[in-house]
Amino acid sequence: MNALLDPLQFGFFLRALAGVSLVSVLCALVGVWVVLRGLSYIGDAMSHAVLPGIVGAFLLHVNLLLGAVVAAILTALGIGFVSQRSGLKQDSAIGIVFVGMFALGITLLSRAPTYTTDLANFLIGNPLGVTSGDLWATVLVTALVAAVLWAVQKELLLVSFDPTEARAVGLPVRRLNNLLLVLVGLVVVLTVQLVGTTLSVSLLITSAAAARLYAPSLTRMVAVAAVLGTVCGVVGLYLSYYLNTAAGPTIVLVNTAMFLLALTLRGRRSD
Numbered sequence: 001m002n003a004l005l006d007p008l009q010f011g012f013f014l015r016a017l018a019g020v021s022l023v024s025v026l027c028a029l030v031g032v033w034v035v036l037r038g039l040s041y042i043g044d045a046m047s048h049a050v051l052p053g054i055v056g057a058f059l060l061h062v063n064l065l066l067g068a069v070v071a072a073i074l075t076a077l078g079i080g081f082v083s084q085r086s087g088l089k090q091d092s093a094i095g096i097v098f099v100g101m102f103a104l105g106i107t108l109l110s111r112a113p114t115y116t117t118d119l120a121n122f123l124i125g126n127p128l129g130v131t132s133g134d135l136w137a138t139v140l141v142t143a144l145v146a147a148v149l150w151a152v153q154k155e156l157l158l159v160s161f162d163p164t165e166a167r168a169v170g171l172p173v174r175r176l177n178n179l180l181l182v183l184v185g186l187v188v189v190l191t192v193q194l195v196g197t198t199l200s201v202s203l204l205i206t207s208a209a210a211a212r213l214y215a216p217s218l219t220r221m222v223a224v225a226a227v228l229g230t231v232c233g234v235v236g237l238y239l240s241y242y243l244n245t246a247a248g249p250t251i252v253l254v255n256t257a258m259f260l261l262a263l264t265l266r267g268r269r270s271d
Contacts, residue, residue, distance in 0.1 A: 003238075013237070020236075025230070028223075032222050045075075045095070047200040051101070053072070054067050069185075080093075206252075213266045233254075
């Protein structure tokens with residue numbers, strides 16, 4: 001019992017637990033759509049594509065989160081524009097825009113006079129550095145994303161599984177696709193704060209993919225993904241505390257182990 005209670009005496013650990021739990025719910029809301037539509041690559045692409053926004057904000061001495069949000073929105077709209085105008089498949093459009101944005105970020109990074117702790121934490125991730133302001137921002141974004149997805153759930157389902165029928169009944173297919181991309185970008189920005197640009201895709205994809213193995217409906221898939229993400233986040237934080245390892249990567253390793261376990265158990269059931 002002491003092993004569970006001892007870390008709770010620290011405010012930073014409590015904030016980290018709350019932050020990981022909130023972000024797990026947020027990622028579940030969007031991650032299920034990413035998994036169902038086969039857009040898993042976009043999580044990784046977005047996590048890298050926000051780099052120019054982060055570095056640009058750092059160079060201009062403005063809030064890094066604001067820079068990341070701007071870069072995420074521009075990336076989402078850019079992917080939609082390239083995909084719609086060129087006729088290329090969406091994965092090709094994602095690759096083109098993501099590589100260009102990441103290259104821009106590296107170029108801007110070469111202009112940075114110093115590599116400060118704030119920038120390093122944003123790139124590498126630091127759940128234990130979550131502030132009360134971060135928690136409130138996550139609550140607001142979670143509520144906003146949940147409300148938007150609830151409002152357009154039926155339309156998104158039709159667009160996702162039968163775009164031809166969606167166009168026939170007059171739905172704005174392009175706008176709905178762009179809306180989903182923007183929501184993914186906003187979620188990635190928040191998860192980047194927790195686990196960094198290279199690892200944020202795990203929180204967005206892994207729990208939703210594990211839930212997809214068992215949940216028969218969209219609602220249950222969201223619920224299972226949220227629970228799995230929260231449990232793995234809490235376990236990862238405790239392990240990082242006692243093993244003295246980096247919190248972000250530890251959470252991702254627990255997420256990965258959870259998915260492999262779920263996949264193994266499902267395989268045995270089918271046998």
